[in-house]
Amino acid sequence: MLKIGKINHLEVVDELPFGFYLDSGQQERILLPTSSAPKDCEIGQFLDVFVYHDSEDRIIATTKTPLALVDEVAVLRVKSLTSVGTFMDWGLEKDLLVPFSEQEKPMSEGVNYVVYVFQDPETSRLAASTKLKDFLSEDGHDLKAGKAVELIIAGRTDMGYKAVVDGTHLGLLFKDEVFKTIRVGDKTQGFIKRIRDDGKIDLCFQFHSQRARKSLSDQIIEDLKAHGGISTLTDKSSPQDISQRFGVSKNEYKKALGALFKQKRILLAKDKISLLEE
Numbered sequence: 001m002l003k004i005g006k007i008n009h010l011e012v013v014d015e016l017p018f019g020f021y022l023d024s025g026q027q028e029r030i031l032l033p034t035s036s037a038p039k040d041c042e043i044g045q046f047l048d049v050f051v052y053h054d055s056e057d058r059i060i061a062t063t064k065t066p067l068a069l070v071d072e073v074a075v076l077r078v079k080s081l082t083s084v085g086t087f088m089d090w091g092l093e094k095d096l097l098v099p100f101s102e103q104e105k106p107m108s109e110g111v112n113y114v115v116y117v118f119q120d121p122e123t124s125r126l127a128a129s130t131k132l133k134d135f136l137s138e139d140g141h142d143l144k145a146g147k148a149v150e151l152i153i154a155g156r157t158d159m160g161y162k163a164v165v166d167g168t169h170l171g172l173l174f175k176d177e178v179f180k181t182i183r184v185g186d187k188t189q190g191f192i193k194r195i196r197d198d199g200k201i202d203l204c205f206q207f208h209s210q211r212a213r214k215s216l217s218d219q220i221i222e223d224l225k226a227h228g229g230i231s232t233l234t235d236k237s238s239p240q241d242i243s244q245r246f247g248v249s250k251n252e253y254k255k256a257l258g259a260l261f262k263q264k265r266i267l268l269a270k271d272k273i274s275l276l277e278e
Helices: 210-226 239-246 250-262
Strands: 007-016 019-023 030-033 046-053 059-062 073-081 085-089 096-099 112-119 126-129 148-156 160-165 169-174 187-195 201-204 266-268 273-275
Touching: 030 046, 096 112, 112 148, 148 169, 160 201, 210 239, 210 250, 210 266, 210 273, 239 250, 250 266
Parallel strands: 030 059, 096 126, 169 201
Antiparallel strands: 007 019, 007 046, 019 030, 046 059, 073 085, 073 112, 085 096, 112 126, 148 160, 148 187, 160 169, 187 201, 266 273
16 A cells, blocks of 8 residues: 555556656556656666655655655754745755644744654645654653663753654753753764653663662772872762763762762762762
């Protein structure tokens, strides 16, 4: 069955001056324009083609693969603003429309946005939306803490950064645990830190279990011993300085310091940490 917005494996059944017809498995044949066909295209050949509607609303095929298929998340750049919405460059001759009704906020030309590609149930046309929460789940009860995931930074909030998780969910990176420069549209690896009681997904760039924090504590003690029992890297230090030395977030470093203090292995001051005799 023909799938709009997906890659289809179709047979070439006829050749015309302006292209080829492909067998769609239905009554209607699909046009593959010459400009979108391989040079050695011939009748009887099977091709992997992307199927979508052209500017005249005809179902058409191309051997080019867009930057995103239907039901996928992508980072696309705004190509033009029009009276019907915003058009995004997604690698095909026809640009992808983000209708005004699917814009979280007004969009700007030349700017990258994280969008979800969907098929309009009324027109069957492909379109995109920046209203990610309408398409992605914010309930992580089917996920597990500690899982490594692929993230796309989707936007900033007062608490931190919203991120797309493996293309299916939305989660939150808290700003006090972000110790490197990130921008909307960045693709990076992260971890599921916890699933809250309401199903909301908390994310992090390093997942540190209790066992891992113990290892971090040992690293801090070794670092103190190497520097004469004194360190100026306190819980007030910048996230960048902490990450450079230990490769962890400021929050994880503070937790490890707190554990060492409770164990009476270190003394904490505003400007330094001191190792107690063991």
